[in-house]
Amino acid sequence: MNWLLLCRLLGLVGMLVGASMVFSLPWAFPVFGEATEFETAGFWGICGAIACSLGSGSLLYLIGRKEHGTILRKEALAIVGLSWIYSGILGCLPFLFSGSMVAPDVPMTIPDALFESISGFTTTGASVLRELEDPALVPRSVLFWRSFTHCLGGMGIIVLFVAILSHLGAGGKALMKREVPGPTSEAVRPRVRESAIVMWVIYVAFTLVLALILWLEGMSVFDAFCHSFGSMATGGFSTHNASVGYFNSWLIEFTIAVFMVIAGTNFSLYFLSLKNLRSSKDHSWKHFFAPLRNDIEYRTYLIILASATIFLTYNLLSNQIYNNLPEALRYAGFQAVSIMTTTGYGTGDFDTWNESSKMLLLLLMFVGGCAGSTAGGIKVIRFVLFAKIIWLEIEKSFRPNVVRPVRVGSANIEQGVRNDVTVYFSLVLIIFIFSSLLLTAIEPNTEWRMNKPEKLIDCTSAVVATLNNIGPGVGELGPTENYADFTLSGKVLLTLLMLLGRLELFAILVLFVPSFWKNY
Known part of the structure; x- marks a missing residue:
């Protein structure tokens, strides 16, 4: 070293x-x-x-x-x-x-x-x-x-x-x-410093545009900047206890939701879109949207968001949590986007929703956004690759001699990347199980009013929410609650999980390996 x-x-x-x-x-x-x-x-x-x-x-x-x-x-x-x-x-x-x-x-x-x-x-x-x-x-x-x-x-x-x-x-x-998160993320320019500058320019431009729009929609300058930071970084810190729900404005919620979707997209695609637009002869917007339209991860990302919104809307209406379609769609859509992009903003207390809705939100926490975005979670591209790997292994169970490459779009995925994806899923599962058991063991029952089933849900939710960089969870950690009641040991563990999730495990895990620090 x-x-x-x-x-x-x-x-x-x-x-x-x-x-x-x-x-x-x-x-x-x-x-x-x-x-x-x-x-x-x-x-x-x-x-x-x-x-x-x-x-x-x-x-x-x-x-x-x-x-x-x-x-x-x-x-x-x-x-x-x-x-x-x-x-x-x-x-x-x-x-x-x-x-x-x-x-x-x-x-x-x-x-x-x-x-x-x-x-x-x-x-x-x-x-x-x-x-x-x-x-x-x-x-x-x-x-x-x-x-x-x-x-x-x-x-x-x-x-x-x-x-x-x-x-x-x-x-x-x-x-x-x-x-930079994601297994297939690459620099958008040959020179890495230029790539970093491009990524930050696009990121800052979106942040400033959102702050301006939120200010025009009625937020104070202070609130507009803070919520713009939280939206484009998919962070979720608000300046109000009720989060975005404090403003009670469908227009503000829609604006933030759109920019959360933008933030959960691979930022390299925006550069490629702008490059296409500038290089095209007619400067048609169809050239701008071509990289987005042709990217399998982006299409899957939007499909998951749309499907989750429809499922939540149906659940909220059928369980009479909201009484009309526009209201149910408003809250379901915002919460689906907020959770999947790992932003964590809230417009209502989704902990009062029915169990199947909360389970879907919990699953969306694991998915996250796209590679190369500001979102956390496992990333959509890893789920796409993992599904293809599983399908290939199932086929090999009855056709052991088949030789078929794993492809994403027009690119062949090398064996090394496939191994990395499998290892990553395995590590996330191991860390999730071990951390949930450890947190449940170190937190005293008195903190949960001796209600052990509730404590189990809360501790598991806390691990999911911090490991995937979401913020709010379900149960006692819903959008109207916080982490203040956890013990010192619990907070230290959850802080470590936040770092593990943001840096995708390895940059933190290696720090605990003694041989990593030795010179050979």
Whole structure:
């Protein structure tokens, strides 16, 4: 392991996170009137966090400043995994330094702040804060930082890192490969830095457009930015306890739903669509939509969303949860999109829905969005590949000599990719089972009023929601509840699951393998 190279690059990440906190400072001061004492504390708390981030980052950079070696596979894995942990630690400082509180007379502890920070960076959206709308508990500037961590983590800290730095060369490709989700995600340009810049430009453009639209639809500037960060990063942090349901506007819900679908799509397809449009002679929009229309993962993604919406709408009407079709379609469609894209916004309490509806939402949590998107979950392309692999194995059971390639579109899928998909599904299943058992064992029954069946559902739901970067679950973790009641051990486990889900397991798992750190 090249420790000096590791220190230098981690130092740069620390300084990048510290510099990004500056955007939260203006929100400590209202447009009219004077800032309250608590808002002033938020301002100085963020200033302290900036100083610590820049200071620690500078120190690490100075330690490794003379090392300019090549970033190999081992270093890439270590840099990605440790960068996210380091960013999460720095990101929790504004909560601690500002004196933010979980609830009245309940100050945030270090595990609480770390949970909130990593939940933001990993775009999980799980929270321990009980009262978001009380300015005496969480300063507005800290709430903005909380949402801004979604923006940083959505497209990826390392992707931004690669976009900014010009000297990484081939090492930048190794870093991006470990962070950009999905088994078939490739750079949209031959040069990896240009790819990173393109991805971030598209991502920021969508974010700003959504913020503008939400402002025009009646949100405040503060709410518009925060919900734009949460939507495009598929994170789900809101500035209100009732989430998007607070606004009670079908237009706002429809707008956010559309952009959540956009965020759950492979961003490489947008670049290819724009490239087609510009290169075509007639500049017809049919050329723009061609890459989307021809992509099997995108088509499957839309089919699943449409099918889930129809199923939920039928269930809500037949069980008389809503009394008319437009209302049922409104809530079913928004919740299906929000859960499958792993955003986690809510417009109503879906925990009051019937059991088959909740089961469908739980299954959608595992599916997630497309590879190369900001969404979490296993990813649609892996389910497509896994279905093809299973079908081939079934055929081989009665035709053992058959030789048939696994194809996605016009591309043949290599055996290595097929093995990776199978291993990934197996690891997710193992981690899900083991974590559910462990969380159920370490959480005391008294937290669930001695109701063991309910505790089992809640703990299993918490594992699903954090491992797939959703946020809200079912039961006591529904869209109107949070994770504040979990014990210290439970929060640590769930925080680890959020990191595992966002970095697709391996960049975190290798950190616990002793031989990974040895030099041979």
